Amino acid sequence: MQPPPLPATPVPLSLAAALALVVAETVTLLREKGEPVPEIAPEQVFLDGTFPFDSLDLATLIVTLEQKTGQDPFRSGLRQFRTVGELAALYATPHS
């Protein structure tokens, strides 16, 4: 058993850049699941029952985002987000 790779040094992200990253990683996960990839708008709700995403996919997305951005907005616990845009907003400001 190996520890997971360490994240990159935290990089400040604009909201547009964070949104692009969240969408790109969501698309990658959907492709790996063999799901068709729909148009993903910032208003897209992750777990609303129509989007082919479940809790495990969402958990994996968050791990990937931490590895790519070096940021962990959830280190004090889960924070409220429902949509792609709301999740991206959590990475848009650098955390120390």
Next chain:
Amino acid sequence: MNPDPDPQAAPAFLAPGFRLFEGGATFLPDALRAAAATLDPVATAWGSAILCPAGASVQRVLAGLLAAERQQLPLLLARGPVPDPASGLSGRLPAAPPPGPGLTVALSTSGTTGPARWIWHDWQRLCGRIRLTPPPACWLLTYEPASFAGLQVILTAALSGAGLVALPPQGPVSALCRILAAAGSSGDTADHPPITHSSGTPSFWRAVLISIPEQYRSGEEVGGLPALRHLTLGGEIADTPTLTRLAAAFPAAKIRHLYASTEAGALFAVSDGRAGFPASWLETGIDEVSLRIRNDILEVRSPRMMTASGECFGSGLNLEAEPSPSGPRLSADGWLITGDQVRQEGDRVLFRGRADSRVNIGGVKVWPEAVEAALLAVPGVAEAWVSVHTSPVTGHLLTAQVVPLPEQEPEALRQALRQALEPLPAAARPRRITVVAALPVTLSGKKQRS
């Protein structure tokens, strides 16, 4: 106040008012009894039994219970991530049931560490902790029906004559959103009464908080969640932020979280809105359970733990009654070593995780080494390892990295890896498998690119 179920009785356990709402259909007791009458026993080495195949619906499980009760046979509830229509069993059949009166049920583990294992439960063990919830109670079932936690909810609703709304165990939150959306759009009546009781894992509740739109949590009463009066968390460590947010989202609900150990079963419930349990319980005990901490591990002693023959039954509110491969461990003076790490902080004892490598992913207990072994067994794999991450959504999460043999075609390898993981429970299958050229070195502190 209704009497609690008699643990000695072999009951006609479907009380008249019971209604099951599953897959868009409503099932009344007569329909369930009619379904039960069509079930024939299967033959085992030790006699006949009623069998529910893996992936059985709640309707099917209830029919199985009714058939077993009527024909006075044991009931086998198979589990496993891949339903096997041929045999319905994901492993070998269990050994003979222990002697004793009343209904006995064998629950199967999903076998993350090997072939499926079976644990027998008698009626006393199934119903011993049930408290009736008479109508207008309506339960939301979030657990797999053929699990101990699932049976607790099913039997509570059945014995109480309450309503029971069943969510599919794969993607329960998405299904719940669809149910609520359908209820909202069909006007002021839903197919089922307002949901008043629910039990789920902390991961389920966190996903609910993420997904359930505001209006279903703080507005309409009919068919939605705001009528929730009793909210229970089980199967994973419940953290204080989740408890606080649930209390804010469901202000009318009594919220409690359950602690169960694999071998000792359901031990106690905590209702004060804080994670862990009061440190005072180390002195006083709780609910006939004595608690102590040795080497940072929680040890327990409970009269419910052992049968007369000294055998330990797994009888708790576990989603996976998965005994550790080495079996239950007892201290020299007869206390059960739970394997759960705890730390006392002031007036509180908090759970820190497992002492062994087992992790809990959304309520499913997983040994990462078993997942790693499955990957390593795939031809074309030179090296593989599984990383454990903490997750604010599911508690823990696995990802995997694989080094292929030279000349190995990557897409074919991905296919083979996916197939190798298929028999494992969904939570044990890493969603992200990264094919890498070599092992990243982490011991020297060099930073890695993902």
